[in-house]
Amino acid sequence: MQFPGRRRKLNTNSVQGELYEHLLQFYGQPPIENISLTEFETLAVERLKLLKTVENVGISHVKVSEEYKKKLDSEFKNLNFPNKESEYDKRRKDHISHFILRLAYCQTEDLRRWFIQQEVDIFRYRFNDLKPKHKLEFLHRNDLQYGTIGAEEKQTLMDKLVNSSYAGSGTKVEDQDIYKVPFQDALDLVRTRKVYLKAGYVYIPHQDIVTIVLNDFRTRLSKAMALTARSLPIVHSDERLQPLLSHLSHAYVGQDYSIQKNVGKISLDQIDSLSGKSFPLCMRQLHQSLREHHHLRHGGRMQYGLFLKGIGLSLEQALQFWRSEFIRGKVDADKFDKQYAYSIRHIFGKEGRRADYTPYSCMKVILSNMPSQGDYHGCPFRHSDPELLKQKLQFYKVSPSGISQILELVKGMHYQLACQKYFELTHNVEDANFSLNHPNQYFIESQRLLGGGGKDLKREVETPQKTKPAAAAPELTAKDVPEIMEDLDSFFQDA
Ligand code: SF4
Incomplete structure (x- = not known):
């Protein structure tokens, strides 16, 4: 099996280079390289650890808080998964391991729900961490053609913006990007009256754009999981993968309690x-x-x-x-x-x-x-x-x-x-x-x-x-x- 070398720099001219050019992706394109069964297992188990860590941190911290971010910063580093700037290998690991667990976790409704929730949390954490310029780049790269309004339009709408979305954000309207988005793409924000709506467009402050992107990510992932589930019979016919995947969905990544050093010491x-x-x-x-x-x-x-x-x-x-x-x-x-x-x-x-x-x-x-x-x-x-x-x-x-x-x-x-x-x-x-x-x-x-x-x-x-x-x-x-x-x-x- 092909096994690419380690610690490479991004080569943006290759297909893989393009795939891993950016830290964040919607995982629209499956991996195209061959990997060994051992690496398949290792990557899967490592992502499972990441998802479980994200779940635990999400329970013990408020998800958009500074402590939550700090905790995830250090966990991502410990587990060797990409956040912020990162190397090719980490991005590759992120991409491939995501797709392996898709296969393992598309099998039942419970598994799908759990997997999607953790992936959405990872996505939110990474997206929130991007610089404004990179956020915009990400949106455009993924056909979310939302623009930010100029200073003049911002000035004209200042009162409305301050009274709607701006309230309580803690940042002056002049100092933040305001996205202009077709209202049908932001129904959650409209429904909860969190944004200013005018002539079919909503004006979304920089910190709220994540809501829309997350909705999009969740929808894409749900559909992809449903599609993956349809191809399960083919995957299950592969006798090397089927037991691995089914084992993975119940896998436990902690201590092995079958090792008994004290047999018979209990009466x-x-x-x-x-x-x-x-x-x-x-x-x-x-x-x-x-x-x-x-x-x-x-x-x-x-x-x-x-x-x-x-x-x-x-x-x-x-x-x-x-x-x-x-x-x-x-x-x-x-x-x-x-x-x-x-x-x-x-x-x-x-x-x-x-x-x-x-x-x-x-x-x-x-x-x-x-x-x-x-x-x-x-x-x-x-x-x-x-x-x-x-x-x-x-x-x-x-x-x-x-x-x-x-x-x-x-x-x-x-x-x-x-x-x-x-x-x-x-x-x-x-x-x-x-x-x-x-x-x-x-x-x-x-x-x-x-x-x-x-x-x-x-x-x-x-x-x-x-x-x-x-x-x-x-x-x-x-x-x-x-x-x-x-x-x-x-x-x-x-x-
Ligand atoms: S399986 Fe047993 S130990 Fe685990 S959470 Fe449920 S009750 Fe607790």
């Missing part, structure tokens, strides 16, 4: 108490349901079984745990040994392909395998009806104001942040001081906070790394995924 009689203190809501719900019904369906057994393995349950303990619970219900010991024991050994990599299965990340729990009636798996912040979630939180003694904060985050579809808030409220800390990505991370952080000297566990809990090297993030290779999933699923179906 079965600790589980009830740990579930109340240190399990995230998803696992607390599964544990409670298992204790109540003495059974969990396939999705629940997978999610909870892998979580327990991740916190340190040994295979023998897991067999004992599930067996003792199931035989209290409708499953007799013989049936358990024949039907369920194999699947538990399989989770631990002792049967079938002997793969070391990784506990599910929040992304995977949230985005895949929606629970249906009678299921208890999934993420309560994502999959529970808000009224039901409220009742659960009341039952777990979360304060009314805490419940409101959580429900507000859920309403904004910030499920992991809602879970993080639940962590803060149940652990009585103001700031959890970590960015939640994984149920096992929740457990470890909780134990670190509560255990201190290791009161609950007979083991020292590891401090999670925030991230691991990008290329190592996918837990399975493209070659492995389909076989493993098939193999695994066949052993975990309910009878």
Whole structure:
């Protein structure tokens, strides 16, 4: 495969040079070069990290504030993505990685919405950072032929401009560019009466032009995502790409919680108490349901079984745990040994392909395998009806104001942040001081906070790394995924 050299300067005469001549683009033209599968994966994982970072920063800071900008400046630098002036390589990375994630994130409505939101936020940040001259250049290059009005027209309209859009901007009208735009291109601003409208044109102050450009970007991207989704059957027929893309859409880019250094250091009689203190809501719900019904369906057994393995349950303990619970219900010991024991050994990599299965990340729990009636798996912040979630939180003694904060985050579809808030409220800390990505991370952080000297566990809990090297993030290779999933699923179906 062709693999272009590194750290090149822009050659504006080549097609690629043209593509990367400007920092900002509408991503109208897909990449035209060949890249290796390894680079494909690496770029995808790096962009995923960027999108997740942008999401987190957007929640903890006001999106147009100076702190938000500063935080993103430093994150873009850390993650090696272009902002301000940048080299060819960074722009190329930005372009290609955007298109790879388009493929991975066009598959469902939820994924599309999430992806578009983060890309729009990136675009806003970059556009706001352009110099006025470059903004105008960008508009013209993308057929948004908006002009700015001259000093004379500005003077004539001064009163109107000051009384409409100018109010509260903090900059004198004389000192800022005012764009004259056909009103149909600025319906949002007209609807909210933010601009002066005259003879079919609206007069938009420099700082508000971003609204129009963003609308345009969002519309183009939505359409492009819908088109990309239509070509999915072709992409899926490529056996190298299909598992990679589907894995990417659930990918987790943090610590690998399948690595267990403390297997067997947790005792079965600790589980009830740990579930109340240190399990995230998803696992607390599964544990409670298992204790109540003495059974969990396939999705629940997978999610909870892998979580327990991740916190340190040994295979023998897991067999004992599930067996003792199931035989209290409708499953007799013989049936358990024949039907369920194999699947538990399989989770631990002792049967079938002997793969070391990784506990599910929040992304995977949230985005895949929606629970249906009678299921208890999934993420309560994502999959529970808000009224039901409220009742659960009341039952777990979360304060009314805490419940409101959580429900507000859920309403904004910030499920992991809602879970993080639940962590803060149940652990009585103001700031959890970590960015939640994984149920096992929740457990470890909780134990670190509560255990201190290791009161609950007979083991020292590891401090999670925030991230691991990008290329190592996918837990399975493209070659492995389909076989493993098939193999695994066949052993975990309910009878
Ligand atoms: S956000 Fe993650 S840890 Fe929290 S309940 Fe949902 S899946 Fe579990």
